Amino acid sequence: VGGKRAVTIRDVARQAGVSPGTVSRAINNSPLVNEETRERILRVVRELNYVPNLAARRLSIGRTLTIAVIVPFFTRPSVSVRLNGVVSALSDSQYDLLIHNIDTPEQRDAGFQEVLRKDRIDGALIVSLPIPDQYLPQLTGANVPIVLIDTSHPALNAFPWITGDDVAGGRTATEHLVQLGHTRIGYIGDIVDTPFHFVSSCDRYRGYCAALQAAHLPLRPEYYAEGDHGRPQAREMARTMLSLPEPPTAILAASDTQAVGVLEGARDMGVDVPGALSVIGYDDIEIADIMGLTTMRQRLFESGRLGAKSLLTVLNDPETTPTQQVLHAELVERDTTAPPS
Amino acid sequence: VGGKRAVTIRDVARQAGVSPGTVSRAINNSPLVNEETRERILRVVRELNYVPNLAARRLSIGRTLTIAVIVPFFTRPSVSVRLNGVVSALSDSQYDLLIHNIDTPEQRDAGFQEVLRKDRIDGALIVSLPIPDQYLPQLTGANVPIVLIDTSHPALNAFPWITGDDVAGGRTATEHLVQLGHTRIGYIGDIVDTPFHFVSSCDRYRGYCAALQAAHLPLRPEYYAEGDHGRPQAREMARTMLSLPEPPTAILAASDTQAVGVLEGARDMGVDVPGALSVIGYDDIEIADIMGLTTMRQRLFESGRLGAKSLLTVLNDPETTPTQQVLHAELVERDTTAPPS
DNA sequence: ATGAAAGCGCTAACAG
DNA sequence: CTGTTAGCGCTTTCAT
Secondary structure (H helix, E strand, C coil): CCCCCCCCHHHHHHHHCCCHHHHHHHHCCCCCCCHHHHHHHHHHHHHHCCCCCHHHHHHHHCCCCEEEEEEECCCCHHHHHHHHHHHHHHCCCCCEEEEEEECCHHHHHHHHHHHCCCCCCCEEEEECCCCCHHHHHHHHCCCCCEEEECCCCHHHCCCCEEEECHHHHHHHHHHHHHHHCCCCEEEEEECCCCCCCCCHHHHHHHHHHHHHHHCCCCCCHHHEEEECCCHHHHHHHHHHHHCCCCCCCEEEECCHHHHHHHHHHHHHCCCCCCCCCEEEEEECCHHHHHHCCEEEECCHHHHHHHHHHHHHHHHHCCCCCCCEEEECCEEECCCCCCCCC | CCCCCCCCHHHHHHHHCCCHHHHHHHHCCCCCCCHHHHHHHHHHHHHHCCCCCHHHHHHHHCCCCEEEEEEECCCCHHHHHHHHHHHHHHCCCCCEEEEEEECCHHHHHHHHHHHCCCCCCCEEEEECCCCCHHHHHHHHCCCCCEEEECCCCHHHCCCCEEEECHHHHHHHHHHHHHHHCCCCEEEEEECCCCCCCCCHHHHHHHHHHHHHHHCCCCCCHHHEEEECCCHHHHHHHHHHHHCCCCCCCEEEECCHHHHHHHHHHHHHCCCCCCCCCEEEEEECCHHHHHHCCEEEECCHHHHHHHHHHHHHHHHHCCCCCCCEEEECCEEECCCCCCCCC
């Protein structure tokens, strides 16, 4: 646990009989260095096992070589897959990845205030986190490029973003149920009015409404329920909804996790799926495959990867026009949807 | 996208009518500064919205204020939960978290060579990654404190670590099946001879063997199968095993993910669970709860949290003796195990 | 209690 | 092509 001083660029310079400047040029592939001296220097570098001190390099070049990803609830499977896309896109870049997880509004404040600083990061990815108006100044004034993944804001259309079209997705899912012949279709989603104001559930509900209207089906308030995101909550809501005098014959859930809760609720009530109840989820995370759940597939990994790539592009050339892309969700039919009996 | 120069400590000093050194002392809570001047300085800091440049600070104090976590396959649920424990323990520390994901041996090399450097990090957590002998010199010579989570090595007993006892866990799981009356018990796990040499599956198998021997039950080679980690592979292995002339009446899987594969395989073969086949998994990730899977619960989140705390302790005081802790796994009985029929 | 000055290890502008 | 020099922005002796 000794204090053996690290090898510095000076040591290399001395050993190779050149100046530190030349060593710097040599290791940074500057053309301004003789091929022979470069080789000699690189040999010494290897002998001495020299690696440039990152902090010094960062301070000197005025860049942090770090990218932050600001993300809520990163253990949620859908988020985790998106993150993996980010990690994979960044893995052979020069950038370090700084993960800032957000579980509470305080952490969100910290994320926006302490992380989005030019002396901390070169760029940021904001993933799946709705952006309240109050933070707009911090984002637009952040002075570092920001890419939005699975989130957006009308005032931030100068930023690159990658999102899904949740309204269209909710509509497609609902249309599938309508086409199967369902007329009593319920919706179970997230609470709209949380500190985070997640909107995907809300958007999917809007798609649901649009599909019902297009099919001239009534919008029945008792067929809408919202609760904290989670299986147990969805289970409870499903039980309540299935206890109605005239229960729905199909339920669209705002996520696969909640759809699984609905399946559990149906089982609790002795309601057969898909015989007496069709269930459709959203995301197509692994559990959907396991449970044979019909769902809307989002390209989660891809969204992370594309967003990260897009940030790298901007970082390389700040003049590029921002990539903005909508990834459409696709219906995956499995075993939980069928015509009503 | 303007170049408005960031506020530096000099600006604050000038504005407050003191020297940069005093400002530094003031913001770092040095006792060597008059209370009045400190307040004046802090006021200016607030007015100018000054935040110290991290790279400069790091270079100056010779620490990186960064902790790396080196982890394979971080989207696997069990890994993801452990990571969340780490993140949570570090969230209100001064340290940044640098995540180095490992999916290939090359990334592992990079992780051990480029990440474990004193100029990059102040300390590291190695999570769920077996350590081949060839890397021992790099670890012992890394010159930064390292904490092992869910992995260990006889030569690294000077390091703090947190592990589960996989042998004991495998034994407990198997004993449960034995006590239910099973005598034909199969094991489905990971391939031992991969580039990563994961050992947990192997250890759990050793526990399985010990339990069988203690119960005077024969060890039948046809009741052992190994394959790449994953649901589909486990499903296939289960089908093969259930096709034996004398199939097992119970199967222990090396992980919940694989146990779910076994459930699928059983369903494929029309084998009722738990009527004709008992299945037990390992980890107790969310899917186990969903599927009603009997399993061995590991304290995943806790392991990450404890490991990170332990690293923080060492970082604060390098003289502390390393915390080494075994977290025992606990049997969680659900609906997939029953006496043989 | 405060200021001056040196230095962390690197890069880059300037001379030659 | 290479050496010299001046920072990057902060911390930390050393004086006072």
